Amino acid sequence: MQRDNAQANISNNTISGNSDSVMDQLGTTTALMNTSSNVGSRPVSGSPRTPGSAGSFTIYIGYNDILLVQLFCSSVPSKYVLLSLWTDSIMYRKAGIASIKSKSLAQSKYKEKSDELAGNQITTLSRQFEQVRQSLELFASKHGNKIKEDPQLRSQFQAMCSSIGVDPIAYSRGCWSEALGLGEFYYHLGVKIIEVCMANQKHTGGIIPLHELVSLLNKNRTRYESEVSADDVKRSIRKLRCLGTGFSLISLSGGRLLVQSVPGEMNMDQTLVLGLAESSDSHVTASAVIDKFDWTKDRTDAAFRHLMQEGIAWVDDSDPCGERVFWFPSLMGSIITS
Numbered sequence: 329m330q331r332d333n334a335q336a337n338i339s340n341n342t343i344s345g346n347s348d349s350v351m352d353q354l355g356t357t358t359a360l361m362n363t364s365s366n367v368g369s370r371p372v373s374g375s376p377r378t379p380g381s382a383g384s385f386t387i388y389i390g391y392n393d394i395l396l397v398q399l400f401c402s403s404v405p406s407k408y409v410l411l412s413l414w415t416d417s418i419m420y421r422k423a424g425i426a427s428i429k430s431k432s433l434a435q436s437k438y439k440e441k442s443d444e445l446a447g448n449q450i451t452t453l454s455r456q457f458e459q460v461r462q463s464l465e466l467f468a469s470k471h472g473n474k475i476k477e478d479p480q481l482r483s484q485f486q487a488m489c490s491s492i493g494v495d496p497i498a499y500s501r502g503c504w505s506e507a508l509g510l511g512e513f514y515y516h517l518g519v520k521i522i523e524v525c526m527a528n529q530k531h532t533g534g535i536i537p538l539h540e541l542v543s544l545l546n547k548n549r550t551r552y553e554s555e556v557s558a559d560d561v562k563r564s565i566r567k568l569r570c571l572g573t574g575f576s577l578i579s580l581s582g583g584r585l586l587v588q589s590v591p592g593e594m595n596m597d598q599t600l601v602l603g604l605a606e607s608s609d610s611h612v613t614a615s616a617v618i619d620k621f622d623w624t625k626d627r628t629d630a631a632f633r634h635l636m637q638e639g640i641a642w643v644d645d646s647d648p649c650g651e652r653v654f655w656f657p658s659l660m661g662s663i664i665t666s
Contacts, residue, residue, distance in 0.1 A: 457492050464489060476513060479557035486563065517556060517564040520545055521575070525589035532658035533640035534590030535602070538562075538577070541587050561587075580606060586658070590638060597623075597631040602640075602656065610659040611644075613651050 468475065468485070475482050524544050525536060538558055545556050565587065568575040578586040578594060580603040588594065594602075604620055605612040617628050632654055635641035644653040 460492055464492075477554040479555050479560060483557055483559040486559070513554075514560070514564045514567055517545070517560060518568050520548070521561065521564055521568070521587075522589070524548070525575075525587065529589065530639075533635075533638055533656075534588060535578070535640050535656070535658035536587050536589070537606075537659065538585040538587055558585075578602070592638065595634075597627065598635055601631050601635065601654075602659075605641075605654070605656045606659050610657075611653050611655045613649075613653055615651060 464485075471481075475485050521541065524541060525532075525534070528536060538561065542556060542558050542561055545561065549555065562577060562585075565575050565577060574589060574591050576588045576593075578588055578599055580586065580599065584603075584606065586602065600621060601612065601617055604617060608616070614625070614628050614632065617623060617631070618625065632641060635654070635656075636643065640656060640658060642655045642657060644655055647653045
């Protein structure tokens with residue numbers, strides 16, 4: 329095809345002219361030749377202009393903003409040229425990259441701001457916790473004696489301290505020890521708990537209800553000693569864990585607690601038997617356990633065997649019903665002595 333200097337003419341949604349003029353008009357420098365006679369394009373509107381002289385073009389708008397150009401030339405058969413509008417495609421591509429970069433920058437700034445706000449919150453909370461701790465220290469220094477004498481106030485004070493991660497019992501030095509002496513208080517209480525449990529072990533088998541233990545401790549205290557609460561006893565028993573498995577708390581149904589003062593861990597079956605006995609006037613039979621928990625006879629016998637070996641359960645074969653009855657002295661408050 330010969331090149332000429334004629335400018336491309338745009339009219340009725342068509343462009344005609346030579347190849348160079350059409351390229352200049354469309355703003356592109358490359359074209360892909362397709363010898364297929366039918367690419368499936370469609371004109372924008374109306375009918376395309378009838379081909380003229382050599383070098384004329386007819387423009388069809390294809391799909392996805394691609395132009396289909398029909399080239400007519402006297403020396404070359406009719407061909408279709410797919411023109412990629414590089415000016416528009418680059419503009420779209422730039423817009424897409426710019427959008428991704430903009431989103432990435434925005435996300436980075438959001439993360440920086442989020443980290444800044446989180447850091448400010450942590451700093452503020454740390455400052456507030458420190459203020460609360462200082463306030464508790466001041467309160468302890470002013471009302472230390474009252475805290476030691478009043479078990480309810482002592483329990484509430486311990487709860488406040490625990491909420492900010494302060495354990496006055498663990499402080500052997502400093503203002504907490506000087507103001508409260510709670511560490512010494514609970515250690516002395518622990519010694520008394522051991523004494524009471526050991527004194528009654530032959531009767532209880534090493535198991536005693538928490539409320540009975542609290543009652544005995546308050547009954548035996550001197551006039552110079554403050555009254556103790558169930559919360560005090562639980563805290564002191566937790567401190568006694570350093571002695572091993574000899575002292576622990578056993579939870580029964582309904583939130584009831586027993587204090588175990590003999591070595592060894594009780595499994596769930598034995599705990600359930602204890603709970604059933606407590607709700608049955610301190611005694612229970614094997615058939616009652618089987619009916620209650622739907623256990624096999626072997627499982628029931630294994631639970632009672634351990635309780636008998638540890639001296640927690642006593643056997644009564646003289647019951648009028650003719651069935652062996654297991655009694656639990658630790659649940660009988662009347663035989664627990666001071």
